[in-house]
Amino acid sequence: MVKEILRNLRQKRKWSIAEAANKLFISKSTYAGYEYGRRNVPNELLPKIADLYGVSVDSLLGRDAESIKIKMSEILLEINEEELRFLEDIRAVPVEDLDYIRDLIKRFKKN
Numbered sequence: 001m002v003k004e005i006l007r008n009l010r011q012k013r014k015w016s017i018a019e020a021a022n023k024l025f026i027s028k029s030t031y032a033g034y035e036y037g038r039r040n041v042p043n044e045l046l047p048k049i050a051d052l053y054g055v056s057v058d059s060l061l062g063r064d065a066e067s068i069k070i071k072m073s074e075i076l077l078e079i080n081e082e083e084l085r086f087l088e089d090i091r092a093v094p095v096e097d098l099d100y101i102r103d104l105i106k107r108f109k110k111n
Contacts, residue, residue: 001062001071003037008070009053010035023052 010020021031024045033039041049041060050111058064062071079087093101 002041002060003035003058003065004060004074005067005070006041006049009034009055017068022046058099 006110010017015023017032020029021028024031026045030039034041046057046060049059053060055066056064057103062068064093090101
């Protein structure tokens with residue numbers, strides 16, 4: 001999740017990977033490793049990245065509403081019509097029946 005958030009934040013600013021890396025005083029390959037998921041961002045660098053992009057550390061880690069919106073947007077871009085119809089049907093199901101449906105889906109996913 002962090003890699004997608006980093007990429008989205010950088011791309012919103014129209015920065016290259018090299019530009020973002022330079023602003024953080026790290027190598028281009030190190031920053032690219034974070035965005036491509038080949039490296040984990042060290043804890044001590046998270047506040048610096050958050051400050052650079054003007055967001056909270058929680059948002060970098062996907063723990064805020066904005067990060068959830070970004071993830072949902074990515075999912076919605078990949079959804080097909082059949083999946084969309086399924087989601088529309090699910091929204092009409094009473095809340096008390098959703099756990100039953102989740103269990104059914106889990107059983108099908110295992111097979």
